[in-house]
Amino acid sequence: MALDVRLISTTLSAPAELEAFLAGRTVEGAVVTFTGLARGAGKDGSVVETLTLDWYPGMTERSMQDIAEAAVARFPVTDLVVVHRCGEIVPGETIVFVAAAAAHRREAFAAADYLMDRLKTEAAFWKRETGPSGTRWIEPVDEDRAALARWKDETP
């Protein structure tokens, strides 16, 4: 079991991460990945020029690690990678990359889904969108909370 959790302030290359994750893999039958991109428009359609993810050194990494460890405890995955950007990100750039390897696809899909639902609401980041009309803070919306709530009652 390998758990690779990283917070980076440089460009995140999803293809490179996937290639490294797949290299030499002969045991598992399934690898599921999720790549999150910075959008060029806010929820109300306004133009977003930059997305800034503030972080608390130490706490943010710990929150990511805790979420990844919970996924490993909950789902029969063999390997997980979670890479998250921090700092300033422009539309089109990758914010987050998650990959889960498991014997079968359902476990891998579930682990990646669970990881993203928790990262989207509980990871220690503070997100701001900046565009021509100024800067605004982004906080979890009801849709994110509802997605997280699914995991409270379900067993894998």
Add this chain to the structure above:
Amino acid sequence: MSPILFFGRVGERLGPEGRLELPVEGLPVREIRRLLAERDEVAADALLRPDVRASVDLVVVGEDALARPGQEIAFFSLFSGG
């Protein structure tokens, strides 16, 4: 003087860091929050909100938690998530 870190909306209002003299026996988070908020209206508005949480040594804590000199204390708005 002990550094107090601010993040999110709190950091936007108060800057990344403040300072406060803590007694050696420590103070509860509630009292640290009150003393910082007493300084001016901006600090009061930024800190006296139920959704502004605190941490001591990177662990999110409640208002009764004790913080001593040398520990890392922070106040921050709700996490956005990633």
